[in-house]
Amino acid sequence: MKMKPILRKLLFMVSCLPALIGHAQTMDTCPSANGLKGKRIAVIGxxxxxxxxxxxxNTWHYAFARKHGMEYLNYGRNGNSIAYSSPRWGEAMYIRYKEMADSLDYIVVIGGHNDAFKLDSIGGIDNFKEKLAILCEGLVEKYPTAKIFFFTRWTCKDFKGSDSEKVVDAMLEVCGNYSIPIFDCARQGGIYAASDTFRxxxxxxxxxxxxxxxxxHERFLKVAESFLLQY
Structure with missing residues (x-):
């Protein structure tokens, strides 16, 4: 007995439902559907x-912005510090963040590498924390609706007990005081900067x-993206 055309059509539609549902679930959770398209992201460091x-x-943050269709603003400056200003390297980040665009949706701060070499000039780890607190509070006040993130420096040889470790731990502490998400690149980044072969x-x-x-950067993009997309 031949099946009527309308019945065959109904059976075909029913058989396709699992695939259609699975596709919808994938689209809901894929990076391109997370609402970042058109948002403004600024990276300072x-x-x-x-x-x-x-x-x-070539950077991971540029690749992240491009992947998600975001407007990208770069405020990076070679030799710059979070807490130390100098004629050669310019004003510290805790001051120059004010120069960033007024309307931003996402802000990423990457720093601490140069501060670790300048702790004496900064006045010690407590003064570093004070300047970092100014930066955190200033960002929150200037961008109350934005999502703010910090990334620490990488690890290094003889990291334990070093000024680099002190700076990383100070960043974790101060950002935590302001409820600002921070990623510990030194301990969780998967970047083995102490290894000559890796470098x-x-x-x-x-x-x-x-x-x-x-x-x-391509290697670290996966790590940074996973961290950022939590928020």
């Missing part, structure tokens, strides 16, 4: 942000302990 001697377009592959030079090359 040191040469981690400026990308030292390579194009900004030959993923950094801008074998002796470079700070600046990722394009391959390094």
């Amino acid at each position: 040191d040469s981690y942000v400026k990308n030292h001697k390579e194009p900004v377009e 030959k592959i993923y950094f801008q030079g074998a002796k470079d302990t700070a600046h990722l090359n394009k391959k390094g």
Whole structure:
């Protein structure tokens, strides 16, 4: 007995439902459907942000913004610090954040590398914390509707007990006081900056302990994206 055309059509539609439902669930959770398209993201920091001697377009934060259709603003400055101003490297971030655009949806602060080398000039870790607190409070007041994130510096050789560790821990503490999400790149970034072999592959030079090359940025993008998309 032949099946009527309308019955065959109904059976075909029913058989397709699981696939259609699965596709809808995937679209709801994929990165392109997270509402970031058209949003403005600003990244402020040191040469981690400026990308030292390579194009900004190679950075993980530029790739993140492009992937999600966001407007990208880069406020990176080589040699810059969170808490230390100098004629050569310019005003510290706790001052120059005021120069950023007024209307922003997302703000990413990447710093601490240079502060670790200038703790004596800054006046010690307590003074670093004070300047960082000014930056945190200033960002919250200037951008009350924006989502703010911090990223620490990488790890380094002899990290335990070093000024680098003190700066990283101070950033975790102060940002926590302001309920600002911060990612501990030194301990959770999967960037093995203390390894000579690793740096030959993923950094801008074998002796470079700070600046990722394009391959390094591509590696860290997955880590940073996972952290940011939680919020």
